[in-house]
Amino acid sequence: FSFLIYASVRSRSFFLAAFVFLLQIAILVILSKDIIDLKSDPNNPMGFPPNVERPVRVAEVFAIVIAIITQEDVRKAVSLLRDGFDQNLPKVFNGATFEKWALSIALRASEGLLGLFVTFLLIMRSSQVRDLLLNFLAVEFVTNLDNVVFALISEGFLGRLLRKEATKLSNTFYHVSHRSIDSRAALIVTIAYFVVLFTAFFAGWGIIFRNQNQGKYLCEKIFAQFGDEVVPMLGTFTGLFNRHVTQFGDRLSFRDDQDGGAMLAYCQKEKRWTLSLTTDNVFDPCNWTAASSQSVDFDVLTTANSQWVVRTLQKRTVPLAQH
Numbered sequence: 001f002s003f004l005i006y007a008s009v010r011s012r013s014f015f016l017a018a019f020v021f022l023l024q025i026a027i028l029v030i031l032s033k034d035i036i037d038l039k040s041d042p043n044n045p046m047g048f049p050p051n052v053e054r055p056v057r058v059a060e061v062f063a064i065v066i067a068i069i070t071q072e073d074v075r076k077a078v079s080l081l082r083d084g085f086d087q088n089l090p091k092v093f094n095g096a097t098f099e100k101w102a103l104s105i106a107l108r109a110s111e112g113l114l115g116l117f118v119t120f121l122l123i124m125r126s127s128q129v130r131d132l133l134l135n136f137l138a139v140e141f142v143t144n145l146d147n148v149v150f151a152l153i154s155e156g157f158l159g160r161l162l163r164k165e166a167t168k169l170s171n172t173f174y175h176v177s178h179r180s181i182d183s184r185a186a187l188i189v190t191i192a193y194f195v196v197l198f199t200a201f202f203a204g205w206g207i208i209f210r211n212q213n214q215g216k217y218l219c220e221k222i223f224a225q226f227g228d229e230v231v232p233m234l235g236t237f238t239g240l241f242n243r244h245v246t247q248f249g250d251r252l253s254f255r256d257d258q259d260g261g262a263m264l265a266y267c268q269k270e271k272r273w274t275l276s277l278t279t280d281n282v283f284d285p286c287n288w289t290a291a292s293s294q295s296v297d298f299d300v301l302t303t304a305n306s307q308w309v310v311r312t313l314q315k316r317t318v319p320l321a322q323h
Helices: 002-006 012-035 054-070 072-083 097-126 128-141 145-153 160-171 182-213 232-239
Strands: 219-225 239-248 253-255 262-267 273-278 288-294 309-312 317-319
Touching: 002 012, 002 097, 002 160, 012 097, 012 128, 012 145, 012 160, 054 097, 054 182, 072 097, 072 182, 097 128, 097 182, 128 145, 219 288, 239 262, 253 317, 262 288
Parallel strands: none
Antiparallel strands: 219 239, 239 253, 253 262, 262 273, 273 288, 288 309, 309 317
């Protein structure tokens, strides 16, 4: 982005800087379009998971903090805007103009903010710590692509002419004539930058956290069908199950809301989703009639294609053919 300010508009360095910016924006836009799908689920177009384990939740907080602190482009754009355009700049760098200085700030800020937005979405879409870190690092590489290209230019990998311009740019210094960088207003701008970003991103994190705990990304009703070839009574529990606020193992349950009815809930002890029956209107998901394979998912529908088992009257556990 420095080439956008200091290089001639017709130079290779200016063209390369513009190309890298467009490449970064294109990648981030493609990622955004792949993430956001308004047609599949209007209530959850970003594809956030129904909920996540506590280690993932902690990793989300750390990843957001690191993403904001390490976002260099937005920070530099704010710094340039804070310090203002210095009138001595064109005397030191012949190609520098106020228009190009303003353009550089706008492009830096737009690319950096878009990168932060995509990073936030990928962080909040991750259901495992490993996926979260990989997604975070991938976007970090894209947002730092301009620094990588500048390093390649400085090392001569993209030609001697570009290397000469990069070396001259790196070795040239000038004295800022005004004192805005030492003023109280500059300090306020710097603090406000972090306050605004942290407030915005953690407000979004809090909204998603609340929606996940309230089951907003789960179906309100699900239809369950169980075969009766092993336990004949099991077929009578085929029907609609309504989402309830009662949680087992930090996961919301589903009930058929009938007297002496059934419940689909999570048994934390055995780490599996189960179908259990009420005893004196008290449910125990670990005292189950049918159960899924072991799972840590927060949505019972993810177990539909896994093997369920049923407990017979003789207390034997046999595979359930239809579920």
